[in-house]
Amino acid sequence: MTDVIPAEADWDRAPGLLEGAMDLELTAADCNLRYWIQAVPQGTLRGRPDGHDPALKVGEHMRQGPFYEAITQEYAFRALAEEKAARVLAYLVPIAPDIDGMEFYSTQVLDEARHSMIFRNHLLALGVPAQRLNQAIQEFASPYQDSVLAPLEQRSLEIMRDDRDYIGGVVMMTIILEGALAPAAELSERKWRPIDPAAAEIDKGAGIDEIRHLTVGAAIARQYLLDHPQEKDRVLELIHNGMKMWEYLPTHDLVHWREVKFQEGLERYGDLVGDYEVWPGRRLLDTTPDERQETADRWSDEMKAQRLKYMGLAEAL
Ligand SMILES: [Fe+2]
Numbered sequence: 001m002t003d004v005i006p007a008e009a010d011w012d013r014a015p016g017l018l019e020g021a022m023d024l025e026l027t028a029a030d031c032n033l034r035y036w037i038q039a040v041p042q043g044t045l046r047g048r049p050d051g052h053d054p055a056l057k058v059g060e061h062m063r064q065g066p067f068y069e070a071i072t073q074e075y076a077f078r079a080l081a082e083e084k085a086a087r088v089l090a091y092l093v094p095i096a097p098d099i100d101g102m103e104f105y106s107t108q109v110l111d112e113a114r115h116s117m118i119f120r121n122h123l124l125a126l127g128v129p130a131q132r133l134n135q136a137i138q139e140f141a142s143p144y145q146d147s148v149l150a151p152l153e154q155r156s157l158e159i160m161r162d163d164r165d166y167i168g169g170v171v172m173m174t175i176i177l178e179g180a181l182a183p184a185a186e187l188s189e190r191k192w193r194p195i196d197p198a199a200a201e202i203d204k205g206a207g208i209d210e211i212r213h214l215t216v217g218a219a220i221a222r223q224y225l226l227d228h229p230q231e232k233d234r235v236l237e238l239i240h241n242g243m244k245m246w247e248y249l250p251t252h253d254l255v256h257w258r259e260v261k262f263q264e265g266l267e268r269y270g271d272l273v274g275d276y277e278v279w280p281g282r283r284l285l286d287t288t289p290d291e292r293q294e295t296a297d298r299w300s301d302e303m304k305a306q307r308l309k310y311m312g313l314a315e316a317l
Pocket residue numbers: 082085111112115206
């Protein structure tokens with residue numbers, strides 16, 4: 001079996017998200033529909049239909065109090081962001097100029113819809129009643145709705161649906177949206193690991209998919225710009241405008257609130273965490289909200305710089 005599951009999609013052999021997104025090179029031709037069938041449903045997802053080992057249960061310490069407040073806001077935001085990504089990305093399928101791109105974005109639509117499902121369903125495991133789930137998601141994520149999600153969705157729809165701009169959509173996804181959010185997902189996997197192992201597995205599995213989305217998106221953009229150098233200024237402008245959006249979106253304060261709640265949880269349930277290291281040489285218990293947030297921001301900057309250079313867009317830095 002292992003011979004048909006590529007290492008980057010194999011649960012036990014895949015690299016971490018940051019490492020994979022920075023070091024691997026995968027194209028849409030590598031990651032076509034046939035690849036996806038073997039790598040994802042028969043690979044990454046085998047035995048984990050809800051995104052984690054079904055034997056992992058959510059502890060009482062997660063079902064109320066500060067950890068509950070932190071994770072419900074985070075996962076509600078991510079459930080909605082992934083849902084919007086799936087819906088918006090679907091506009092890339094009809095305008096993909098080749099079969100590889102059409103197949104790849106079809107699989108990415110499914111991946112994002114699945115991410116939305118597993119983040120949403122984890123809220124049930126945390127104790128949100130099924131009949132209130134949708135309403136609860138709206139409430140948990142309300143600080144993000146009009147301030148963050150709506151403007152990003154609107155801009156993405158303008159590019160992909162209204163302008164039918166394939167390469168603009170690819171760049172918007174891979175640099176501005178997924179590229180910016182990936183380091184936060186990496187932090188999430190690391191920090192929830194000893195506290196909510198099911199959540200850490202959900203993050204890990206979504207991260208394995210994200211490696212593919214980020215690397216293929218970057219490869220498509222790179223090749224397109226090699227073939228159409230006259231488009232470079234337009235793409236640079238699009239990136240510049242997208243990055244400017246993050247400057248006025250209030251995400252920093254919202255993420256900070258989550259980290260403060262997480263800190264309260266650490267103080268209350270420190271015995272669960274023990275000497276666990278969130279990154280080599282640093283005990284999770286010794287970190288602060290600012291330190292965790294600054295670390296994720298630094299990862300984000302490093303990843304962006306490396307990927308823009310790969311695409312031939314270093315001027316955007
Ligand atoms: Fe996703």
